[in-house]
Amino acid sequence: xxxxxxxxxxxxxxxxxxxxxxxxxxxxxxxxxxxxxxxxxxxxxxxxxxxxxxxxxxxxxxxxxxxxxxxxxxxxxxxxxxxxxxxxxxxxxxxxxxxxxxxxxxxxxxxxxxxxxxxxxxxxxxxxxxxxxxxxxxxxxxxxxxxxxxxxxxxxxxxxxxxxxxxxxxxxxxxxxxxxxxxxxxxxxxxxxxxxxxxx
Numbered sequence: 001x002x003x004x005x006x007x008x009x010x011x012x013x014x015x016x017x018x019x020x021x022x023x024x025x026x027x028x029x030x031x032x033x034x035x036x037x038x039x040x041x042x043x044x045x046x047x048x049x050x051x052x053x054x055x056x057x058x059x060x061x062x063x064x065x066x067x068x069x070x071x072x073x074x075x076x077x078x079x080x081x082x083x084x085x086x087x088x089x090x091x092x093x094x095x096x097x098x099x100x101x102x103x104x105x106x107x108x109x110x111x112x113x114x115x116x117x118x119x120x121x122x123x124x125x126x127x128x129x130x131x132x133x134x135x136x137x138x139x140x141x142x143x144x145x146x147x148x149x150x151x152x153x154x155x156x157x158x159x160x161x162x163x164x165x166x167x168x169x170x171x172x173x174x175x176x177x178x179x180x181x182x183x184x185x186x187x188x189x190x191x192x193x194x195x196x197x198x199x200x
Contacts, residue, residue, distance in 0.1 A: 038128025041087045066090040068161035075189035086154040089140040117142035160190035
């Protein structure tokens with residue numbers, strides 16, 4: 001698996017160089033490619049899948065969170081940079097789970113937040129993503145179990161997307177879901193999805 005991850009890292013580094021060449025020649029890329037970001041969301045997702053070491057449950061979780069985050073972000077008409085940061089954070093939000101299981105014997109949210117930030121920085125090193133974007137992605141991962149002091153749409157939507165998946169996986173009751181909606185959900189798109197999925 002280490003060799004496979006190394007190959008993905010090489011691809012990401014090559015993409016960063018390609019983006020610089022494209023900028024010099026005036027080429028264009030789609031929003032999904034995020035020309036100024038250095039690498040694509042698809043490459044980050046692939047690297048995360050390899051990082052997960054065959055744990056299909058973890059892969060399915062972060063892929064679903066990413067899909068909800070992408071959907072809500074687009075429905076809320078986020079600007080391109082915020083959308084990229086949101087999707088990248090959703091892809092890597094649970095990067096610390098394997099370490100937390102090994103180190104603490106659980107995946108407690110507080111432990112995830114503590115261990116996740118440095119792991120994200122290391123994971124995205126050499127990706128071509130600007131340092132300030134990496135710092136925001138790492139910061140979001142370091143706060144994705146904190147439901148106060150929400151300071152941006154990327155943060156807000158990450159919390160909503162994660163809960164849409166967690167509520168199903170943890171089989172939350174309708175009362176628990178209504179309470180979380182009232183306490184945390186703020187986007188119109190997120191609320192619509194929550195109410196439709198869980199029929200509340």
